[in-house]
Amino acid sequence: MLANLANLLRYRGLISSLVAxxxxxxxxxxxFGFFWSFINPLLLLLIYSFVFxxxxxxxxxxxxxxxxxxxxxxxxxxxxxxxxxxxxxxLIAGGNLIKKVLFPAEVLPIVSVLANMVHxxxxxVILIVFLVxxxxxxxxxxxxxxxxxxLVQLVFTCxxxxxxxxxxxxxxxxxxxxxxxxTLWFFATPIIYPYFQxxxxxxxxxxxxxxxxxxxxxxxxxxxxxxxxxxxxxxxALGAASIPLFLACYWVFDxxxxxxxxxx
Amino acid sequence: xxxxIELSHVSKVYRRYSAKRFATLKSAxxxxxxxxxxxPSETFPALTDVSFTVxxxxxxxxxxxxxxxxxxxxxxVVRILKPTTGTVSVKGRVxxxxxxxxxxxxxISGRENVFINGIMLGLSKREIQQRFDEIVDFAELRxxxxxxxxxYSSGMYMRLGFAVAIHVDPEVLxxxxxxxxGDEGFTHKCLDKFAEFRRRNKTILLVTHSLNLVERFCxxxxxxxxGRAMAHGDPLRVVxxxxxxxxxGEERLLxxxxxxxxxxxxxxxxxxxxxxxxxFQATEGRWGSREIEIVDVAFVDQGGQxxxxxxxxxxxxxxxxxxxxxxxxxxxxxxxxxxxxxxCCYGTNTYLEELTPExxxxxxxxxxxxxxxxxxxxxxxxxxxxxxxxxxxxxxxRLLYTFRVKSRIRDVGIYRPRHRWSFxxxxxFKAGRDDR
Numbered sequence: 019m020l021a022n023l024a025n026l027l028r029y030r031g032l033i034s035s036l037v038a039x040x041x042x043x044x045x046x047x048x049x050f051g052f053f054w055s056f057i058n059p060l061l062l063l064l065i066y067s068f069v070f071x072x073x074x075x076x077x078x079x080x081x082x083x084x085x086x087x088x089x090x091x092x093x094x095x096x097x098x099x100x101x102x103x104x105x106x107x108x109l110i111a112g113g114n115l116i117k118k119v120l121f122p123a124e125v126l127p128i129v130s131v132l133a134n135m136v137h138x139x140x141x142x143v144i145l146i147v148f149l150v151x152x153x154x155x156x157x158x159x160x161x162x163x164x165x166x167x168x169l170v171q172l173v174f175t176c177x178x179x180x181x182x183x184x185x186x187x188x189x190x191x192x193x194x195x196x197x198x199x200x201t202l203w204f205f206a207t208p209i210i211y212p213y214f215q216x217x218x219x220x221x222x223x224x225x226x227x228x229x230x231x232x233x234x235x236x237x238x239x240x241x242x243x244x245x246x247x248x249x250x251x252x253x254x255a256l257g258a259a260s261i262p263l264f265l266a267c268y269w270v271f272d273x274x275x276x277x278x279x280x281x282x
Numbered sequence: 283x284x285x286x287i288e289l290s291h292v293s294k295v296y297r298r299y300s301a302k303r304f305a306t307l308k309s310a311x312x313x314x315x316x317x318x319x320x321x322p323s324e325t326f327p328a329l330t331d332v333s334f335t336v337x338x339x340x341x342x343x344x345x346x347x348x349x350x351x352x353x354x355x356x357x358x359v360v361r362i363l364k365p366t367t368g369t370v371s372v373k374g375r376v377x378x379x380x381x382x383x384x385x386x387x388x389x390i391s392g393r394e395n396v397f398i399n400g401i402m403l404g405l406s407k408r409e410i411q412q413r414f415d416e417i418v419d420f421a422e423l424r425x426x427x428x429x430x431x432x433x434y435s436s437g438m439y440m441r442l443g444f445a446v447a448i449h450v451d452p453e454v455l456x457x458x459x460x461x462x463x464g465d466e467g468f469t470h471k472c473l474d475k476f477a478e479f480r481r482r483n484k485t486i487l488l489v490t491h492s493l494n495l496v497e498r499f500c501x502x503x504x505x506x507x508x509g510r511a512m513a514h515g516d517p518l519r520v521v522x523x524x525x526x527x528x529x530x531g532e533e534r535l536l537x538x539x540x541x542x543x544x545x546x547x548x549x550x551x552x553x554x555x556x557x558x559x560x561x562f563q564a565t566e567g568r569w570g571s572r573e574i575e576i577v578d579v580a581f582v583d584q585g586g587q588x589x590x591x592x593x594x595x596x597x598x599x600x601x602x603x604x605x606x607x608x609x610x611x612x613x614x615x616x617x618x619x620x621x622x623x624x625x626c627c628y629g630t631n632t633y634l635e636e637l638t639p640e641x642x643x644x645x646x647x648x649x650x651x652x653x654x655x656x657x658x659x660x661x662x663x664x665x666x667x668x669x670x671x672x673x674x675x676x677x678x679x680r681l682l683y684t685f686r687v688k689s690r691i692r693d694v695g696i697y698r699p700r701h702r703w704s705f706x707x708x709x710x711f712k713a714g715r716d717d718r
Contacts, residue, residue: 032401039398043389046430118384119402120360120376276364279357280296 019272025122033125033132040133059096059141063089063148066210080243081212083152089145090241091209091234094167097138098175098230099200104130105179106186106193113282123278124271127183131175135168145241160240160247167236170257174229177264180271187274187281209234232256285373286454286485287336287359292368294329294354294509328354329509331368336502338373339483341476343500343517345493345524351509352489356458359487374453374485377403379444386439388432392423395431396446403450413449420471421445441468448475455479458489493521529591529688536590536684543682544568568682570675574613574642574668578603581685582649592655594689594698599651602666604677609643613676617650618665620681627657627696633671656698659689 045051067085070076081087105127109116112126149155186192207230208218218225225231232252239247329351336342344352357363358370360378385402386395396417400410410417418427421441423434431439448455457476476499479486490496496503496517503517505524513523582599583589592598600617616631632639663681670676705711 031407032398035398035401035407039387039390039394042394043387046389114384115402117362120362120378121385121402277297279362 019269022122022124022272022275023268026124026128029122029125033129036125036129037132037136040129041136044133055137055140056144058137059089059093059144062092062096063144066092070210078212078215080214083154086145086148086152086154087212087238087242088210089148090238091207093138093141093145094171094233094237095204095207095209095230096141097134098171098233099204100137101131101134101175102178102182102200103193103196104134106182106196108179109183109187109278109282110190116278116282123183123275124180124268127179128176131172131179135172149241154242156241157244157246163236163240163247163250163253166257167233167240167253170253170260171233173260173264174233174256177260177267180264181267184271184274184278187278203228203230207231207234212238226252229256229259284338285335286338286340287334287342287373287487288369288371289335289355289358289365290333290369292329292332292355292358292365292370293327294351294358294363295366296326296328296354327509329358329365329506332506332509332511333368334504334511334514336485336487338485340501341480341486341488341499343496343503343520344487344489344506345491345496345503345521346506346512347528349508350506352506353458354509355506356456356487356489359454359456372454375404375450376454376456377447377450377452378456379447379458384443386431386443389430391429392418392427392431392434392442396427396442399443399446400450403447405450417442417445417449420449420475422468437465437468444472448472452484454485454487456487456489493524497521525688532686533590536686540590540683543684544679567680568678569680570667570669570677572677573608574604574606574610574676576602576666576668576677576679577605577645579664579666579679579683581683590684591686591688594655594657594659594687594691596655597651597653598655598685599649600664600666602648602650603645604642604648604668605645606642609641611639611641612670613639613642614669614671615648615650616665616667616669618667620663620665621696622661622663625696627662629665631667639671654700655687656700657687658693658695658698659687659691661686 041052045054048054050057063085066088067083070084070088076082076084078084108126108130109123112123115121115126116123182192182196206225207228208215208225211218213225213231213235232249233256235249236247236253239249332351332355334342344355346352354363356378358365359372360376361370361372385399387398393414396414397407397410400413401407405413418424421438421444423438423442426434426438431442434442455476476486476488480499486499488496488500500517502515503520504514505512505520507527512527513520578601580588580601581590581592582601583592584597602615606613614631614633616629618629619627621627662685664683664685665678665680666683667678667680668676669678
């Protein structure tokens, strides 16, 4: 298994060209092309602003401007959620490769995660533009934690992506279950409501058990709230836990590897 | 002599899962049967105890019917599949021409696909850059290389896939039935490329249905049948053994078809108004008054055994058993030979050949013997009939019996006249076959 893992490094050229292909192919043929990567989060931001400032105005003064607050959590969540659903389908979609070419299958879910990470970065550009427009600059020192949060999320997402990809080869219904689960997960995470709200605090242990809570809070503290980041212990703990999780998921993937060429 | 590929006692068992297995994850979880359901409920042996070695710098051919395990063996060598038991060892960089362009993405351009496909096959970016022009020229796609692959015709797609795979410059090249992809010109180019590989002392493993290719190209051959190695060694011998087996299979098939055709023959379709005018209109059937009945028709080979497959030039006899209900003195036996397109190749009867009937009573045998079956390869059907001199049919069997003619020579037409070529001293031919 470790040899295979090391092998993965040799394939980084392949991974990077597949990510590039994924990004190129996605918008090929559309009029706005690559701009969709900006337009999508922008439209999302506009919808949320409209809903939460006009229709259900938010009273909490600390989270103003509310649209911006939500956006800090929604962007990484979009990366996470679409990575997982892409990864879950990646082996089936890439069945041709697995069956016909000698090909390290784990490349496919990882490519899904990385391609979505690029979209995440492009979405950040929109976020930055709006932080400037709203004159809401984040603390410079907090930004140091940003790469840490991204890295933790990357490892965590890759772990789940590998597991889901392997599972969905044998159980096609994983993808449908996942779609519903992700909706539930989204609302169970303090993204469109703040963590410090009284109602949330009542169920604090439950929220703390949700790994994405810590990522969402970290991003909000880094990008939105003033003052030093208070959540770094949780973030590092999640990062530390993600590594064994990744190894465990990789182990499962590796054990099922030989069945892919036959079962896809 | 070093070996490039070695399979020793390799078996591959495919797992077939019962329909139940496609039940849901949920039910698997509820019944706590995940582990059990992941166990195969049925297995299918694709390869059983196959061993062979391919020496370095040789060309090795694999032949066999569809589903005989050829492609499985191939995938084991490329290591896409793992053997269930036994070991596979391959030395050197392998490139497989199995599914050409398997990794192509339809939305992006040929150029980008060449790069990605090349990387998948183990080249570095720089290596591809160096070979890019060569690849594009080989595929004859220079003007289309920047168009998305989805706009390519299937031939263009295959050519590009082939060009990339062959420019990986492998130590071991696996070729699985891909020569059929391009047009004539491209096929020649591919064969040239193989010849070049051979000259450069690379190892080639060729899986194909083209026996010709195996005989011409390969140093050794392996014949797989139902996952077992039936024979390996000299290509001519292996191909010969394979052909014999194929003929046996065809014999069985034709025998069962004959039984069925006679059974199904429309018992008394209206007697055609004028049977002779109908000679060239090929519809199967049987009609007649049955005062004299054709009880059985058999093709007999030179050993006197019933057979359905004959080689061009072999003797053949058609044995007809007839039974006359009453002694009869007005009868003509007829015979007609048709090819698969329904063209009458030959027709005759005893009346035309000026045999005057005297008496036929009870059971009798009629044999129509052909000294030399001078036909080209193909499937043929025959008419047999017994009727009055004026054409009134007793029993007319139209196109109910089928036999097949095999030939190693791919000549065309219907009839092969006995012939030979001769040349004046100015014309010379090589002793063996050309390598192309």
